[in-house]
Amino acid sequence: MKALDELTFDNRFARLGDAFSTHVLPEPLDEPRLVVASKAAMALLDLDPAVAQTPVFAELFGGHKLWAEAEPRAMVYSGHQFGGYTPQLGDGRGLLLGEVYNEAGEHWDLHLKGAGMTPYSRMGDGRAVLRSSIREFLASEALHALGIPTSRALCVIGSSTPVWREKQERGAMVLRLAPSHIRFGHFEYFYYTKKPEQQAELAEHVLNLHYPECREQPEPYLAMFREIVERNAEMIAKWQAYGFCHGVMNTDNMSILGITFDFGPFAFLDDFDAHFICNHSDHEGRYSFSNQVPIGQWNLSALAQALTPFISVDALKEALGLYLPLYQAHYLDLMRRRLGLTTAEDDDQKLVERLLKLMQNSGVDYTLFFRRLGDEPAALAVTRLRDDFVDMAGFDTWAEQYKARVARDGDYPQEQRRERMHAVNPLYILRNYLAQNAIAAAESGDYSEVRRLHDVLTRPFEEQAGMEQYAQRPPDWGKHLEISCSS
Numbered sequence: 001m002k003a004l005d006e007l008t009f010d011n012r013f014a015r016l017g018d019a020f021s022t023h024v025l026p027e028p029l030d031e032p033r034l035v036v037a038s039k040a041a042m043a044l045l046d047l048d049p050a051v052a053q054t055p056v057f058a059e060l061f062g063g064h065k066l067w068a069e070a071e072p073r074a075m076v077y078s079g080h081q082f083g084g085y086t087p088q089l090g091d092g093r094g095l096l097l098g099e100v101y102n103e104a105g106e107h108w109d110l111h112l113k114g115a116g117m118t119p120y121s122r123m124g125d126g127r128a129v130l131r132s133s134i135r136e137f138l139a140s141e142a143l144h145a146l147g148i149p150t151s152r153a154l155c156v157i158g159s160s161t162p163v164w165r166e167k168q169e170r171g172a173m174v175l176r177l178a179p180s181h182i183r184f185g186h187f188e189y190f191y192y193t194k195k196p197e198q199q200a201e202l203a204e205h206v207l208n209l210h211y212p213e214c215r216e217q218p219e220p221y222l223a224m225f226r227e228i229v230e231r232n233a234e235m236i237a238k239w240q241a242y243g244f245c246h247g248v249m250n251t252d253n254m255s256i257l258g259i260t261f262d263f264g265p266f267a268f269l270d271d272f273d274a275h276f277i278c279n280h281s282d283h284e285g286r287y288s289f290s291n292q293v294p295i296g297q298w299n300l301s302a303l304a305q306a307l308t309p310f311i312s313v314d315a316l317k318e319a320l321g322l323y324l325p326l327y328q329a330h331y332l333d334l335m336r337r338r339l340g341l342t343t344a345e346d347d348d349q350k351l352v353e354r355l356l357k358l359m360q361n362s363g364v365d366y367t368l369f370f371r372r373l374g375d376e377p378a379a380l381a382v383t384r385l386r387d388d389f390v391d392m393a394g395f396d397t398w399a400e401q402y403k404a405r406v407a408r409d410g411d412y413p414q415e416q417r418r419e420r421m422h423a424v425n426p427l428y429i430l431r432n433y434l435a436q437n438a439i440a441a442a443e444s445g446d447y448s449e450v451r452r453l454h455d456v457l458t459r460p461f462e463e464q465a466g467m468e469q470y471a472q473r474p475p476d477w478g479k480h481l482e483i484s485c486s487s
């Protein structure tokens with residue numbers, strides 16, 4: 001394991017030059033202190049977990065110190081925000097400190113969010129507050145534990161620095177990791193500003209570093225776009241299967257690697273609601289839960305437009321046509337496994353749709369239903385779950401279809417069925433009210449609840465002794481929290 005001064009930097013994005021980013025130094029936080037750190041994320045950098053408890057750790061990730069090899073850069077990009085194009089965005093409160101490669105040869109961006117003003121802050125102060133930093137940290141690590149592609153979070157550093165949002169809050173920084181922080185909006189920026197040389201340089205950079213296998217194809221750029229389409233289809237399928245709502249699917253928040261990125265007003269579904277809107281600023285419901293699938297395709301179409309200098313329109317349309325079938329295949333595969341099915345039948349999609357409609361009309365807890373469905377044999381499980389439904393006759397009809405489907409799937413011992421279903425049906429998810437309880441404690445100076453919740457969420461499928469309170473349905477107030485983009 002390494003100490004902090006033993007990290008090896010290779011700042012590949014910074015070497016692209018000033019057309020792609022601007023050199024900016026972090027603005028230090030006052031009295032930086034560790035709120036929480038992820039041992040699993042630290043392991044990606046081969047870091048000894050003990051270094052998180054040292055003063056230099058908080059100083060480095062609180063903006064007071066910097067490695068000599070680091071080259072902090074604020075990236076420039078643009079994007080479609082709520083459907084409208086914004087010509088220039090960029091890292092308004094984040095800095096790419098540099099790229100570190102580990103002993104396995106993997107490169108990881110060190111991206112410090114909340115690091116102060118940049119040329120792209122757009123009248124903002126460049127700061128992040130403690131609540132949003134905690135939410136991003138918890139979400140990054142929780143999604144990873146669920147098997148959903150995501151950026152990672154190494155730590156949150158708190159401070160005494162005052163920051164004004166709707167009220168005065170405390171500033172914080174979150175250090176996030178990803179193999180790349182390049183977005184759809186990077187390509188849009190160079191396309192719409194008519195900078196073909198830089199756009200070609202960016203395309204070569206992404207192709208060579210992140211999709212090198214596409215070099216072997218007759219049309220490397222087309223092969224890369226197809227891979228981006230497939231990765232996004234799979235990511236969004238997992239969002240939908242696990243009830244995750246991103247909240248702000250602007251093209252500048254979409255990763256070129258197909259990972260969950262830029263956490264804002266996200267939420268996991270409590271009661272199943274296909275029309276749920278987690279961002280209280282999204283007045284039209286553009287980014288509602290059910291809209292995430294078509295918006296994913298819309299965003300890929302926006303990226304396709306920016307790639308027309310490299311790929312023919314017909315080829316791009318053909319590649320985009322893969323999105324929905326790929327999404328459906330990934331989604332149905334995971335939903336079959338969530339239902340305990342190991343084989344495929346033509347009517348499985350209808351079986352899932354009927355269940356979700358019943359859940360929608362009855363306000364059934366999305367996560368706990370699937371977990372309890374695997375606790376006991378199918379016939380007994382549906383009998384116990386029946387009382388959660390208002391339309392009991394409708395549920396009885398579905399239950400008979402489900403039991404028959406399970407019987408056709410195979411005669412498996414219940415212990416084997418339970419183990420298989422519990423491996424894909426979490427007991428613990430990051431419910432908004434749990435995050436809010438942890439944030440409230442942290443804002444009063446008590447970080448123990450953030451750390452405890454983080455630890456629980458790193459093992460979402462494993463029943464943990466003494467942690468029953470994290471597996472309960474939320475109180476009524478917990479279902480009605482308003483979450484905004486403000487951080």
